[in-house]
Amino acid sequence: MIHLPKSLLARAFLLMVILIMLSFAASLAIFRQVEQQPRTSQMAQLVVSIVNLTRVAVLATAHEWRGAMLYELAESEGLSVQMAESGDVLIALPDSPPELQMMVAKVRASLGDNTRFAAQRNGVEALWVSFFISDQEFWVALPKERIEYPVSQVMLLWCGVVLALALIGAYFIACQVAYPLKRLAQAANQIGQGVTPQFLPEQGAQEIISVSHAFNQMYADLKADARERSLVLAGISHDLRTPLARVRLAAELSADELLREGLSADVEQMDAVIRQFLDYARLDDNEHNGISRLRPNEASEVSESHSTEGLVLTDLQALVRETAQQFAAQAQSIALELQPVSPLAVRPLLFKRVLCNLLDNAIKYGGGEITVQLAVQGEQLVLAVADRGAGIPAAQRAVVKRPFIRLESARSNATGSGLGLAIVDRSVKLCGGEFHLEEREGGGLVASVILPVA
Numbered sequence: 014m015i016h017l018p019k020s021l022l023a024r025a026f027l028l029m030v031i032l033i034m035l036s037f038a039a040s041l042a043i044f045r046q047v048e049q050q051p052r053t054s055q056m057a058q059l060v061v062s063i064v065n066l067t068r069v070a071v072l073a074t075a076h077e078w079r080g081a082m083l084y085e086l087a088e089s090e091g092l093s094v095q096m097a098e099s100g101d102v103l104i105a106l107p108d109s110p111p112e113l114q115m116m117v118a119k120v121r122a123s124l125g126d127n128t129r130f131a132a133q134r135n136g137v138e139a140l141w142v143s144f145f146i147s148d149q150e151f152w153v154a155l156p157k158e159r160i161e162y163p164v165s166q167v168m169l170l171w172c173g174v175v176l177a178l179a180l181i182g183a184y185f186i187a188c189q190v191a192y193p194l195k196r197l198a199q200a201a202n203q204i205g206q207g208v209t210p211q212f213l214p215e216q217g218a219q220e221i222i223s224v225s226h227a228f229n230q231m232y233a234d235l236k237a238d239a240r241e242r243s244l245v246l247a248g249i250s251h252d253l254r255t256p257l258a259r260v261r262l263a264a265e266l267s268a269d270e271l272l273r274e275g276l277s278a279d280v281e282q283m284d285a286v287i288r289q290f291l292d293y294a295r296l297d298d299n300e301h302n303g304i305s306r307l308r309p310n311e312a313s314e315v316s317e318s319h320s321t322e323g324l325v326l327t328d329l330q331a332l333v334r335e336t337a338q339q340f341a342a343q344a345q346s347i348a349l350e351l352q353p354v355s356p357l358a359v360r361p362l363l364f365k366r367v368l369c370n371l372l373d374n375a376i377k378y379g380g381g382e383i384t385v386q387l388a389v390q391g392e393q394l395v396l397a398v399a400d401r402g403a404g405i406p407a408a409q410r411a412v413v414k415r416p417f418i419r420l421e422s423a424r425s426n427a428t429g430s431g432l433g434l435a436i437v438d439r440s441v442k443l444c445g446g447e448f449h450l451e452e453r454e455g456g457g458l459v460a461s462v463i464l465p466v467a
Contacts, residue, residue: 022191029183037176053112057119060155064124064144067094067153071146097143097150104133193221197228204232209442253287324358329394333387336365340372345381347372352388357466359394360444367440370433371398371460378402379458394464401457410450414438437462
């Protein structure tokens, strides 16, 4: 079974190589039929003519003038004619190229089967061909340049050059198709993972330009829809604050203590959900204001500068302790493992919001036994919140970072809005960092935030 390469670049290049090689093989076959075979016949006819003319010249020359005639042939025509001797040392013609053997067969067919050939006679290299005058055998030596055609070799050399250029051209043609599709696939995967991709360059072939433009337009429309949803979400959440305040006031004025406590708990829960809605909407608005309104060629530069806006030199150990203290009453235990960290330039409000959402998520779904770690590793700041809950399956860790997504095990808990991890993920990306969810050794989940040290 033939296994084709998986990548489009390899498949396209392989197909072009096969087509080029087949075309090259066909060209060689045509060359042999049109060029080499006629030349072989011409070469055989030339050898036959030289041998016949030499025989006639020897027969027509008087015996006393024969030596002078043979000397004149050697000087003017480069033909050496000598009588055969029993002690001649001969080296036979090579078996290749095939055209040489074809020529030998054609010459024998014309001069007779007793015609002998040699590539070397008594140490002298040439094309030696024998002929007979009566019972006397003679050898005539034809210079190699008379029968060799270097033009054919040069032509084959140029064919090799053309073949190499064709293969290089095929590779670049395959790249023109494969690389834009690879960029498109990477950008689509980034959108699926919630990462903001760069706009695709709209250049190249017309079809590539059309696909890139359609993708860029689709991404711009998605961003616009997301922004509009965030604005609607923020508006609804803000408008709910007023009737919620009235419900809270009515609960405080109620004489029924159980009803008052129930209403107060429901109001606090609704207020927490609304607060998460507003936090997520503000993050989305900041991202759009800072990055998405830019032209494609400016997005990478401004996204980097935007991630460093609002930095404040902050004592992170104190910030982590203060934030963890606020959740101490809700958790069974919160252990702090804080390495000595010098004050660093961060966005303190955003950092605290990230930690609050991680702690809140760990308390709700992590069993209440929480460990908070803070350390600087090289050029990165690492904040990790670990719990002993059921954890999150590896296949669903990317999904839970999306807004309004809750796992089956969490859906029975009505206190969650499905925005906690989405807010963390969006906040970390605004700071130019990474957010990872990993399995904890011994059971549980580790939520790690990795930020560049400014």
